[in-house]
Amino acid sequence: MSKVIGDVILDVQNISLRFGGVKALTDISFNVKEHEIRSIIGPNGAGKSSMLNCINGVYTPQEGSITFRGQKFDHMNSRQVAEMGIARTFQNLALFKGMSVIDNIMTGRNLKIKSNILMQALRVGPAAREEEEHREFVEHIIDFLEIQAFRKTPVGQLPYGLQKRVDLGRALAMEPQVLLLDEPMAGMNLEEKQDMCRFILDVNDEFGTTIVLIEHDMGVVMDISDRVVVLDYGKKIGDGEPEEVRNNEDVIRAYLGTSH
Amino acid sequence: MGFFLETLIGGLMAGMLYSLVALGFVLIYKASGVFNFAQGAMVLFAALAMARFGEWVPLYTGITSPLAANLIAFALAAGVMFLVAWVVEYLVLRHLVNQEGTTLLMATLGITYFLDGLGQTIFGSDIYKIDVGMPKEPLMAFQSMFEGGLLISQEDLVAAVIAAALVAALSIFFQKTSTGRALRAVADDHQAAQSIGIPLNRIWVIVWCVAGVVALVAGMIWGSKLGVQFSLSTVALRALPVVILGGLTSVPGAIIGGLIIGVGEKLSEVFLGPYVGGGIEIWFAYVLALGFLLFRPQGLFGEKIIDRV
Numbered sequence A: 001m002s003k004v005i006g007d008v009i010l011d012v013q014n015i016s017l018r019f020g021g022v023k024a025l026t027d028i029s030f031n032v033k034e035h036e037i038r039s040i041i042g043p044n045g046a047g048k049s050s051m052l053n054c055i056n057g058v059y060t061p062q063e064g065s066i067t068f069r070g071q072k073f074d075h076m077n078s079r080q081v082a083e084m085g086i087a088r089t090f091q092n093l094a095l096f097k098g099m100s101v102i103d104n105i106m107t108g109r110n111l112k113i114k115s116n117i118l119m120q121a122l123r124v125g126p127a128a129r130e131e132e133e134h135r136e137f138v139e140h141i142i143d144f145l146e147i148q149a150f151r152k153t154p155v156g157q158l159p160y161g162l163q164k165r166v167d168l169g170r171a172l173a174m175e176p177q178v179l180l181l182d183e184p185m186a187g188m189n190l191e192e193k194q195d196m197c198r199f200i201l202d203v204n205d206e207f208g209t210t211i212v213l214i215e216h217d218m219g220v221v222m223d224i225s226d227r228v229v230v231l232d233y234g235k236k237i238g239d240g241e242p243e244e245v246r247n248n249e250d251v252i253r254a255y256l257g258t259s260h
Numbered sequence B: 001m002g003f004f005l006e007t008l009i010g011g012l013m014a015g016m017l018y019s020l021v022a023l024g025f026v027l028i029y030k031a032s033g034v035f036n037f038a039q040g041a042m043v044l045f046a047a048l049a050m051a052r053f054g055e056w057v058p059l060y061t062g063i064t065s066p067l068a069a070n071l072i073a074f075a076l077a078a079g080v081m082f083l084v085a086w087v088v089e090y091l092v093l094r095h096l097v098n099q100e101g102t103t104l105l106m107a108t109l110g111i112t113y114f115l116d117g118l119g120q121t122i123f124g125s126d127i128y129k130i131d132v133g134m135p136k137e138p139l140m141a142f143q144s145m146f147e148g149g150l151l152i153s154q155e156d157l158v159a160a161v162i163a164a165a166l167v168a169a170l171s172i173f174f175q176k177t178s179t180g181r182a183l184r185a186v187a188d189d190h191q192a193a194q195s196i197g198i199p200l201n202r203i204w205v206i207v208w209c210v211a212g213v214v215a216l217v218a219g220m221i222w223g224s225k226l227g228v229q230f231s232l233s234t235v236a237l238r239a240l241p242v243v244i245l246g247g248l249t250s251v252p253g254a255i256i257g258g259l260i261i262g263v264g265e266k267l268s269e270v271f272l273g274p275y276v277g278g279g280i281e282i283w284f285a286y287v288l289a290l291g292f293l294l295f296r297p298q299g300l301f302g303e304k305i306i307d308r309v
Helices: A048-056 A078-084 A101-107 A117-122 A125-144 A160-172 A190-207 A218-224 A242-246 A249-256 B002-032 B039-061 B066-091 B101-123 B154-176 B178-188 B190-195 B200-226 B230-246 B251-276 B280-295
Strands: A008-019 A022-033 A037-041 A063-068 A071-073 A086-088 A178-182 A210-215 A227-232 A235-240 B138-141 B150-153
Touching: A008 A048, A008 A210, A022 A037, A022 A048, A022 A063, A022 A210, A022 A227, A022 A235, A037 A048, A037 A190, A037 A218, A048 A078, A048 A086, A048 A178, A048 A210, A078 A086, A078 B190, A086 A160, A101 A125, A101 A160, A101 B178, A117 A125, A117 B154, A125 A160, A160 A178, A160 A190, A190 A210, A190 A218, A210 A218, A218 A242, A227 A242, A227 A249, A235 A242, A235 A249, B002 B039, B002 B150, B002 B154, B002 B178, B002 B200, B002 B230, B002 B251, B039 B066, B039 B101, B039 B200, B039 B230, B066 B200, B101 B230, B138 B154, B150 B154, B154 B178, B154 B200, B154 B251, B178 B190, B178 B200, B190 B200, B200 B230, B230 B251, B230 B280, B251 B280
Parallel strands: A037 A210, A037 A227, A086 A178, A178 A210
Antiparallel strands: A008 A022, A008 A063, A063 A071, A227 A235, B138 B150
């Protein structure tokens, strides 16, 4: 691979998250470097999604901090996160079901639209041009994800695999620096998984987007990740390059169980 | 023939008024996924504000021109509705982000009683009149075509024009602006909308403001026709079947639903009433709505309900 991995862009320090008495995450630290594909893996219930939700500002961790581009936060706020250039996709699809594919992806451009509402309504001057520019950008994404044929289809009517692509497309429309993908391949068949892998690699390659990927399918993760964090029962049990992690005793135990 | 047309037009006009109230429901549902039970209370609240400001402005400021006084009263009433929107967001909705639709529905039920009470406490509970200079005399039209011509209420005509303009503006707002798109996005999924940086709180204030203004226009027109009193709050109940018929998510649906119900009520009353002893007007809309719930629950123009199992 010819890509250059940069400095640390996102640094998670000693995050602990509790829901009442349930410890979802205990003292988790790891970092993400610019342009890399960083995966968080672990068995079901390991706390992967909780970790992502802390970064995304959906959950507020009780302890620890998150540093993004040198700015340190005790907790994140969803909107702020979006403004700083972190986009995400969802494990259980959270698309705008009644809206068309184009409109769904256009919502990702929302923060970038500057002209005021009156000008937009009347389609005058810069507003018309701006809408066109954003529309063009969205068309690129649609081409990229190979969903041209479904532009005008309400998203709710698309098959699951395609909905996942639209979800990715909406996140891409934000031109994020960091893309958080929550199990992008869950529930897909082999062919769909391969397509999705290709898209993720292409995004990383062509736009240099840093990717944080959650997945529990080990095979996929090992193939495409630069570095991997392994969680189990809310604790970090492994961290490193795929090869290292694959041979880590704790990781093998968590995934395969031990003989007693 | 002349009589039939007269009934038809009367029905259309009445339907337009239902549509105005229904529009408020659709707006909030479309933009936040909440069925706003308080729409009727908002109509009453807005109408009370409009009526009282209409009295107070000439009284305290000495403005005698009815046009200026009405404009100021309208602006003040709109301001009051903005305030209501902001308070509702700040005290209620903000704390219910990511909750079930039913929870939000119950919350609006609470808001209904609160607004009903507050409105009458602040503005009084008598019957007030709104006089915005709507023409009262009926218009004679097509005298050459029909014997005796057609009798059309000018007041209804003006109301219809206002309603049509409002609908056109709102349709453009929803379909063509990024804020409109954001509103639709919020309605579908709070969490996803937040993740792409749509400010939920501001969107909610905006949509309640717009619904407040629609309530004000509806309240003003109903009020100038029938006077402002508590029963105005129940106008919302008449608009419910309209929303079911037209589809909860469709602005044009609210209008066409209103027209169908207005016309259906009047025509069935006049032409079928004698055979069943009358009174059709009272239940017609509800029975029609019931039929729709059975056979086409999303309404005429609503988004199809798709559920993956």
